[in-house]
Amino acid sequence: MTDWIARAREVAAQLAVDAVERDRANNTPNAEVQLLKDHGLVTLLGPAEHGGGGQTWETAYRVIREIAKADGSIGQLLGYHYLWAWAARLVGTDAQIAAVEELYTKNNFFFGGAVNPRDSDLKITQDGDELVYHGHKSFSTGSKVSDLTVLEGVLEGTDEHIFAIVPSKQPGIVFHDDWDNIGQRLTESGSVTISDVRVPWSDAAGYVDRKFQPLVYNTLNVPTIQLVFTNFYLGIAQGALESALAYTRERTRAWPYGGDDKASATEEWYVLEGYGDLQAKLWAAEALVDRAGAAISPLLHAPREELTPEARGEVAVLIAAAKQRIVDTGLEIGTKIFELTGARASATKYGLDRFWRNLRTHSLHDPLPYKRREVGDYALNGRLPEPSWYT
Numbered sequence: 001m002t003d004w005i006a007r008a009r010e011v012a013a014q015l016a017v018d019a020v021e022r023d024r025a026n027n028t029p030n031a032e033v034q035l036l037k038d039h040g041l042v043t044l045l046g047p048a049e050h051g052g053g054g055q056t057w058e059t060a061y062r063v064i065r066e067i068a069k070a071d072g073s074i075g076q077l078l079g080y081h082y083l084w085a086w087a088a089r090l091v092g093t094d095a096q097i098a099a100v101e102e103l104y105t106k107n108n109f110f111f112g113g114a115v116n117p118r119d120s121d122l123k124i125t126q127d128g129d130e131l132v133y134h135g136h137k138s139f140s141t142g143s144k145v146s147d148l149t150v151l152e153g154v155l156e157g158t159d160e161h162i163f164a165i166v167p168s169k170q171p172g173i174v175f176h177d178d179w180d181n182i183g184q185r186l187t188e189s190g191s192v193t194i195s196d197v198r199v200p201w202s203d204a205a206g207y208v209d210r211k212f213q214p215l216v217y218n219t220l221n222v223p224t225i226q227l228v229f230t231n232f233y234l235g236i237a238q239g240a241l242e243s244a245l246a247y248t249r250e251r252t253r254a255w256p257y258g259g260d261d262k263a264s265a266t267e268e269w270y271v272l273e274g275y276g277d278l279q280a281k282l283w284a285a286e287a288l289v290d291r292a293g294a295a296i297s298p299l300l301h302a303p304r305e306e307l308t309p310e311a312r313g314e315v316a317v318l319i320a321a322a323k324q325r326i327v328d329t330g331l332e333i334g335t336k337i338f339e340l341t342g343a344r345a346s347a348t349k350y351g352l353d354r355f356w357r358n359l360r361t362h363s364l365h366d367p368l369p370y371k372r373r374e375v376g377d378y379a380l381n382g383r384l385p386e387p388s389w390y391t
Contacts (some may be wrong), residue, residue, distance in 0.1 A: 001059045004044060011039050020351030022186065023073075029186045032074050032119045033145045037108050041067075045082055046105030051277040056226070058297035061231045061289075062064065062262025064381070071244065071359035073186035075235050079228035080141050084111035084150045084165075086300070090221045091163055091206040093213070100165055100268045103150060112142025112168060113150040114192050117203075117389035122194055124162055129206060131162065133156070133172075133197040135139055140192040143168070143175035151197065160212065162204040167224050172197040183354070183361030219387035223316045224300065227292055230323045233359055240355035241278055244337035248275075258334030258359035265342075273317035278333050285326045292322040313384025316391060320371040327363045334359055337349040366390045 014035060022029070025176045036042050045060055046052020051363035059341070060082050068075025114137045122135035132152050140149070146168040155162055170238045172195045179190035206212050252265035261270050280337070299307055327336065334356030338345060345352055385391045 001017065001055070001062065004053065004055060004059050008041060008063040011035055011041065012066050012070035015067070018360075019158045020072070020349070021352065023351060023354050026180070028144050028184045028188060029074060029077070030145055032071070032186070033077065033110055036067075036074070036078055037110065041078060042061050042081065042108055043105045045085060047101050050102050050105035052101075052105040053288060056297050057086075057300045058293045061227060061293040061297075064228060065231045065235035065238070068232035068283055069239035071186070072232060072236040072239070072355070072362075073184050075232035076184055076187050076362065077142055077145065079232050080113060080225070081111045083225045083228055084142075084148075085115045085247075086224065087113075087150050087165065088205060089300075089304070091218050093206060093208060096203070096205060107147070109147035109250055110142065110145060111148050111165075112140060112146030113189070114140040114159055114194065115152040115163075116140075121161070122151060122231040124153040124155045126156070126201075127198070129201050131164065131199045131201060133166075133194050133199065134165070135189065136193050137296075138191050139188050139189050140175060140274070141189040143190060143192060146189055151199075162207070164199040165205070166199060166354075170197065171195075180246070181359035182360050183359070208210060212269055215304055215307070216309055217307045218310060220296075220300060220307070222271050222387065222389065222391055223296060223312070223319050226316075226323055227289075227296060227319045228276060229362065229365065230289055230292065230319065230326055233323070233326045233363065234286060235283065235329050236355050236359045237282060237285070237326060237333050240330070240337055240352070241275075241282060243355070244333075244341050244345075245275065245354060247266050247345055247352070250345065252350055272342050274336060277330075278336060281329045282333065285322070285329045288318075288322045288325055292318045310384065312387070313381050316385050316387075317375055317378045320385070322373045324371045324375070327368055330359045330361070331356065332378070333335060 040053060041063060044053040044055045044063060048054035062074050064079040067078055085104055086324060088097045116139045118136050120139050122133050125132045126226055133153050146371055148165055150163060150165055151169045152163050174193045176191045201210060248265055254262045254265045254268055264269055299311060299315060337352060377383045
């Protein structure tokens with residue numbers, strides 16, 4: 001793991017140089033994704049026999065966090081890529097897993113996904129031995145920077161949801177330039193129109209003879225990506241605190257009217273108290289996030305048939321607890337740092353506001369009170385959360 005964290009930090013150092021300017025420009029992050037590819041981070045989870053890193057999810061989560069310290073958008077893109085690169089393992093057959101992992105690893109392909117449960121599902125019709133996807137999705141993170149896109153839709157006349165992996169660059173997939181939110185601005189999360197995208201029935205993830213083969217393991221998709229969220233939230237919060245500390249050391253002036261005047265802001269009692277409180281809270285959140293990563297990683301890498309509903313439910317509760325803790329702590333850090341850095345730190349050239357904007361934007365993905373309820377129901381009543389599109 002150590003070597004991969006060091007590699008991620010090299011990438012993060014390059015991203016940090018112009019992170020403020022890139023956030024403001026809001027351009028498609030082609031160069032940033034190429035940087036991830038060039039450093040081998042895109043194939044970190046790929047099989048070693050195909051040139052991949054052969055690493056665990058525990059390492060992947062740490063790498064996401066390191067990238068997000070410098071740039072929350074690129075941390076999100078990488079995290080979503082890891083999830084969609086694992087999609088074949090989550091729901092596919094053994095043959096599909098082997099084919100997809102060889103394809104993306106050997107070619108250093110980057111994943112995006114047009115999967116958003118709050119939208120109307122894409123419609124799927126049958127045409128002989130082919131499935132035909134068509135419809136519109138409001139969000140497609142990774143869109144223009146992706147080589148492969150995960151599609152999900154409902155087969156006409158049924159309630160069957162079918163996942164498939166298709167090339168992103170084809171006439172039937174049109175990505176729209178309509179992602180212009182206050183945060184996570186470089187994630188290419190705009191809408192997409194799908195028209196007559198054809199997939200052989202043999203590529204329908206998890207289907208054998210047109211029948212889905214269910215496993216409890218299939219339901220790990222949501223806990224896995226929820227911990228992706230949690231880790232890039234943690235990275236954003238860590239980046240915010242580190243940036244604020246550096247600013248205070250270099251630029252914050254001591255307050256000369258308090259009756260206990262200090263020569264440097266680094267000796268101001270309220271600055272020390274403020275940073276001490278934030279650092280302690282962040283360390284606590286980090287410990288919980290690490291615990292969640294250590295819990296889910298063995299489940300993701302174990303034989304898929306071995307996962308039980310109980311093991312799945314227990315890790316989902318732990319992840320829900322970690323997520324709510326880092327959102328609360330991260331938003332507090334994103335706000336409090338301005339009280340500790342001083343008025344001049346609000347200048348746009350420093351970009352300290354991007355950390356709060358990034359975390360606030362994505363933490364609205366699904367309502368945090370529902371995560372608190374899941375943890376409370378487990379603590380009070382011993383009930384594990386039932387799998388859903390958001391649990």
